[in-house]
Amino acid sequence: MEADKEKLLQGSEFCFRSGRLYCESVNIKDLQATVEKLYKSPFYVYSKAQLQKNISDYCTALNQSGLEHKLYYSVKANRNLELLRIISSSGCGATTVSGFEMQIAMQAGFPPCNILYNGNGKTMEEIEYAIRQGCMLNIDSQFDAAHILEAAKKLHKTARVLLRLNPDIDPNVHPYITTGLRLSKFGIIDQHLPTVVELVQSSPCVEVIGLHCHLGSTIDDLGVITSMCTYLLQKTRELREKGFGSIRCINIGGGLSIDYKREGGAVPTPAKLIAEIQKKLKGEKVQIILEPGRSIIGSTAILVTKVLGVKSSPSKTFVVTDGSMTEVIRPSLYSAYHHVDLLDYTAVTGDEGDKTLLDIVRARQSQICLLYCISEYCVFFTQQA
Numbered sequence: 001m002e003a004d005k006e007k008l009l010q011g012s013e014f015c016f017r018s019g020r021l022y023c024e025s026v027n028i029k030d031l032q033a034t035v036e037k038l039y040k041s042p043f044y045v046y047s048k049a050q051l052q053k054n055i056s057d058y059c060t061a062l063n064q065s066g067l068e069h070k071l072y073y074s075v076k077a078n079r080n081l082e083l084l085r086i087i088s089s090s091g092c093g094a095t096t097v098s099g100f101e102m103q104i105a106m107q108a109g110f111p112p113c114n115i116l117y118n119g120n121g122k123t124m125e126e127i128e129y130a131i132r133q134g135c136m137l138n139i140d141s142q143f144d145a146a147h148i149l150e151a152a153k154k155l156h157k158t159a160r161v162l163l164r165l166n167p168d169i170d171p172n173v174h175p176y177i178t179t180g181l182r183l184s185k186f187g188i189i190d191q192h193l194p195t196v197v198e199l200v201q202s203s204p205c206v207e208v209i210g211l212h213c214h215l216g217s218t219i220d221d222l223g224v225i226t227s228m229c230t231y232l233l234q235k236t237r238e239l240r241e242k243g244f245g246s247i248r249c250i251n252i253g254g255g256l257s258i259d260y261k262r263e264g265g266a267v268p269t270p271a272k273l274i275a276e277i278q279k280k281l282k283g284e285k286v287q288i289i290l291e292p293g294r295s296i297i298g299s300t301a302i303l304v305t306k307v308l309g310v311k312s313s314p315s316k317t318f319v320v321t322d323g324s325m326t327e328v329i330r331p332s333l334y335s336a337y338h339h340v341d342l343l344d345y346t347a348v349t350g351d352e353g354d355k356t357l358l359d360i361v362r363a364r365q366s367q368i369c370l371l372y373c374i375s376e377y378c379v380f381f382t383q384q385a
């Protein structure tokens, strides 16, 4: 079992060595003992090296593709200031979904011209803030277009905008994280596009610089990305013919899946994603924007918890820990798989046949309250409420 584990996590900054879990060169069990003396449990450990590697995987593939490109980080995936500073210093832009995210992105060093403000429910205050700062905005609907036009006119400024389109493409992921279907609340559907186009064409305060789609998250099927590129290219051509010569970028969104199960399954890499995009868009006069979140940040952290006790009923065994859905919401929110492992296998006896299915639970919620950074990795502490 140990040998398999060590093999599966090869290439990750979180790996087992001789049955013990490490983050980079730090033994997590040792770290837990140190942390507990100073603060509390549970806590997150982030690997800066893993974060930089994930960004560099995208950058390398984009550079090699020959596509004109820009990589934006989707701030909603994790908006911790320290992490954002690392990401901004690597030259990425940022996609944000609120006034607060725009502010924190700027605080972390992202230049406003490389910040995109996206969302289907922007307030007038946030829209004005974005325009004043020089951020780009996505137009998500007819009313959103009207609000952006009104704000730009009021401020005597030109708003640089992308039209977020709803392509009605099914990304084959959980319905809660599907965003590009007719049933989704995001993007302009084909029937509404002429009205939005007419509106923005009538205003000198708006420059349409691109088109945008985001199909959803945890995408494994790259065929859906190909369909989206075809759709976006077709719309770009149509709109350029209608006089939108200013359209110069295509934002393909984020959504790439990650290896949650740690079973060595074939999860598409950024290189495979970009090869797919390249097949469709190479040679076209467009800049490609990618805005991943999960595939940049998801594999950079673990949550270290402690077992408080074990509780059994005739049909179930519950392992009660000090971690809760406050720290890991995905399983409760949409039945997502969350990988759980021991920090140290060296004292474990028995073999595969002795495995039992357990429920790992915590009834009360915790609150994240502290952030602590140690050299190449960061530790985020959480405190029980």
Ligand SMILES: Cc1ncc(COP(=O)(O)O)c(C=O)c1O
Residues within 6 Å of the ligand: 074, 076, 077, 095, 118, 179, 214, 216, 217, 218, 253, 254, 255, 256, 291, 292, 293, 294, 295
């Ligand atoms: C518009 C947009 N772009 C990018 C992302 C990032 O997606 P992911 O974290 O799956 O890469 C999201 C996430 O919901 C999004 O809504």
